[in-house]
Amino acid sequence: MLSDVMEDYLKAVYELEREHGPPVGTSTLADYLGVTPPTVTSMVEKLEERGLVEREKYKGVELTPEGETVALEVLRHHRLLEAFLADHLDYEWDEVHDEADALEHHISEEFEKRLAQKLGDPAVDPHGDPIPTEDLEPPESPDTEVLADHEAGDRVAVARVSDRDDEELRYLKDAGVEPGTELDVVEHAPIGMFVVDIDGETVHLPDRVAAAIRVRPVDERVTET
Amino acid sequence: MLSDVMEDYLKAVYELEREHGPPVGTSTLADYLGVTPPTVTSMVEKLEERGLVEREKYKGVELTPEGETVALEVLRHHRLLEAFLADHLDYEWDEVHDEADALEHHISEEFEKRLAQKLGDPAVDPHGDPIPTEDLEPPESPDTEVLADHEAGDRVAVARVSDRDDEELRYLKDAGVEPGTELDVVEHAPIGMFVVDIDGETVHLPDRVAAAIRVRPVDERVTET
DNA sequence: AAATTAGATTAGACGCATCTAATCCTTAAG
DNA sequence: CTTAAGGATTAGATGCGTCTAATCTAATTT
Numbered sequence: 001m002l003s004d005v006m007e008d009y010l011k012a013v014y015e016l017e018r019e020h021g022p023p024v025g026t027s028t029l030a031d032y033l034g035v036t037p038p039t040v041t042s043m044v045e046k047l048e049e050r051g052l053v054e055r056e057k058y059k060g061v062e063l064t065p066e067g068e069t070v071a072l073e074v075l076r077h078h079r080l081l082e083a084f085l086a087d088h089l090d091y092e093w094d095e096v097h098d099e100a101d102a103l104e105h106h107i108s109e110e111f112e113k114r115l116a117q118k119l120g121d122p123a124v125d126p127h128g129d130p131i132p133t134e135d136l137e138p139p140e141s142p143d144t145e146v147l148a149d150h151e152a153g154d155r156v157a158v159a160r161v162s163d164r165d166d167e168e169l170r171y172l173k174d175a176g177v178e179p180g181t182e183l184d185v186v187e188h189a190p191i192g193m194f195v196v197d198i199d200g201e202t203v204h205l206p207d208r209v210a211a212a213i214r215v216r217p218v219d220e221r222v223t224e225t
Numbered sequence: 226m227l228s229d230v231m232e233d234y235l236k237a238v239y240e241l242e243r244e245h246g247p248p249v250g251t252s253t254l255a256d257y258l259g260v261t262p263p264t265v266t267s268m269v270e271k272l273e274e275r276g277l278v279e280r281e282k283y284k285g286v287e288l289t290p291e292g293e294t295v296a297l298e299v300l301r302h303h304r305l306l307e308a309f310l311a312d313h314l315d316y317e318w319d320e321v322h323d324e325a326d327a328l329e330h331h332i333s334e335e336f337e338k339r340l341a342q343k344l345g346d347p348a349v350d351p352h353g354d355p356i357p358t359e360d361l362e363p364p365e366s367p368d369t370e371v372l373a374d375h376e377a378g379d380r381v382a383v384a385r386v387s388d389r390d391d392e393e394l395r396y397l398k399d400a401g402v403e404p405g406t407e408l409d410v411v412e413h414a415p416i417g418m419f420v421v422d423i424d425g426e427t428v429h430l431p432d433r434v435a436a437a438i439r440v441r442p443v444d445e446r447v448t449e450t
Numbered sequence: 451a452a453a454t455t456a457g458a459t460t461a462g463a464c465g466c467a468t469c470t471a472a473t474c475c476t477t478a479a480g
Numbered sequence: 481c482t483t484a485a486g487g488a489t490t491a492g493a494t495g496c497g498t499c500t501a502a503t504c505t506a507a508t509t510t
Binding site: 250252262266267283284 | 456461
Binding site: 003005035036038039042043046057058 | 466467468469470474475476
C-alpha cells in the first residue's frame with residue numbers, strides 16, 4: 001500500500017520528466033511539491049526501496065515502469081475528476097485542479113470505472129491534458145509544441161494549458177484561450193510579451209503564460225518526423 | 226485545522242450518542258473505530274484540549290456544541306455523497322458507505338454546495354438517514370423506533386436502516402426491505418428470529434438485523450408524546 | 451467490607467512525513 | 481589544479497496516530 005504522499009511524489013516525478021526529461025533533481029521536486037530537499041531525499045529513498053523509482057545519488061530520480069503505472073493511475077483519477085467537475089458540477093476550469101487533487105487518492109477503482117462510463121470515456125480533461133486509458137499504458141507523447149517557441153506569422157490551435165496556476169487559467173479564460181482555440185502569432189515582443197490574434201481580437205500574453213500553453217500547428221503542414 | 230482522524234472520532238461519538246446516549250465509553254469508541262482503547266484515550270484528550278468534547282475520566286466523552294457541529298458537517302458530507310453515488314453513479318445501497326467514508330473528509334465546501342444543489346437538497350440518504358441541513362443545526366430526533374422492539378400484530382413502515390454492515394444491507398435488499406417499505410410483524414420467535422409479512426411475502430429477519438432497522442408506526446395511532 | 455473483574459489510563463515505543471542545521475559531493479571557474 | 485558555489489545528503493528533532501504492556505480505578509459480587 002502506498003500513502004497519498006508517495007502517490008503525489010510519483011505523479012510529480014512523472015510530470016517533471018515530461019517537462020524537463022529525466023533525471024529529476026531533488027530541488028526541482030522539492031519546489032514542485034512545496035517541501036524541503038531533505039524531505040525529498042528521504043522520500044525517494046523509500047520509493048526506491050519499493051522499486052518505484054531509480055535513483056542515482058546526487059543526480060536525480062527516474063520512474064521505473066511500476067512507478068509510472070502508479071503515476072498514470074493517479075493522473076487518470078485526477079483528470080477524470082476534473083472532467084466530471086466541469087461537466088456535471090458546473091465548475092470553471094480554473095476551479096477544478098485543487099478539488100481533484102484532494103480527491104484523486106481517495107476514489108476506488110469502482111468509482112473510477114463508473115465515472116469514466118458516465119463521462120463517456122473522455123480522452124482529455126478540461127485543460128486538454130490527455131486522460132490515461134484504463135490499461136494505464138504509457139501514452140505516446142502527442143506532437144504538441146510550446147506556444148512560446150513560435151514566431152510571428154505562425155497559426156496554431158491550442159491543445160493543452162497547464163492546470164497548475166489558477167491565476168493563469170482565469171486570465172486565459174477571459175482572453176478566450178482554451179483547448180481548440182485557433183490563433184495567429186502576431187509578435188513576440190522582446191519585453192517578454194506575446195501578441196496573438198484570436199478571430200480578430202488582439203490578445204497579449206506574458207511569456208510565463210505563453211510557456212504554459214501547448215499548441216498544434218494549423219494551416220501550414222509542419223508535420224515533424 | 227482538524228485531521229481526518231479527528232473528524233472520524235467526532236462522527237463516531239455523535240453516532241454512538243444517538244444510539245446509546247452519552248457518555249460514550251472508551252472501549253465502545255475503540256470497537257466502533259477499530260482501534261485500541263489507549264489510542265482512544267490519547268485522541269479524546271486532544272479533542273478535549275480543542276474544546277470539541279467534554280470528558281470525565283473513567284466515565285466517557287460527550288460532544289460539545291462545537292464538536293457536534295463538526296460531526297454534523299462530516300455527516301452531511303457523508304450522506305450527500307451516498308445519495309450522489311446511488312442517484313448518479315448507479316451504486317447499490319450496500320456499496321455506498323465505504324466510498325463515502327473515504328471521500329467525506331476531502332470535499333470542499335464548494336463541492337458540498339454544488340452536490341446538494343445537483344441532488345435537489347435531499348432530506349435523507351439511500352438508507353433513510355437524515356442529511357444534516359446546510360446550517361448544521363442539530364436535527365430534532367425523528368420519532369422512529371427499533372423494529373426489534375415491536376410485537377406480533379404491529380404494522381410499521383421502514384424509516385432507516387443502519388449503513389454500517391454491507392452483508393445486512395444486501396440481505397435486506399433481497400428481502401425487499403428498504404426505507405418506505407410497509408410490513409406487518411407476524412411473530413418474534415424466541416430463537417432470535419423476526420418474522421414479518423411484506424405484501425403477502427413472509428420474510429425472516431435475524432434479531433441482529435431487526436435491531437438495525439428503524440421504523441415508524443403505521444395504521445394504528447401510536448403517537449407518543 | 452473485601453475481593454474480583456471490567457474497563458480506563460499511563461508509559462514507552464514505532465513509522466510516517468516533515469523540518470533545521472550541518473556536512474558532503476560535483477562541477478564549473480579561475 | 482585548486483577552489484568556490486550550488487545541490488544533495490546526513491543527523492537529529494518534532495507531531496501525529498497508532499500499538500503493547502503495565503498499572504490503576506470503579507463497580508459488582510460475595
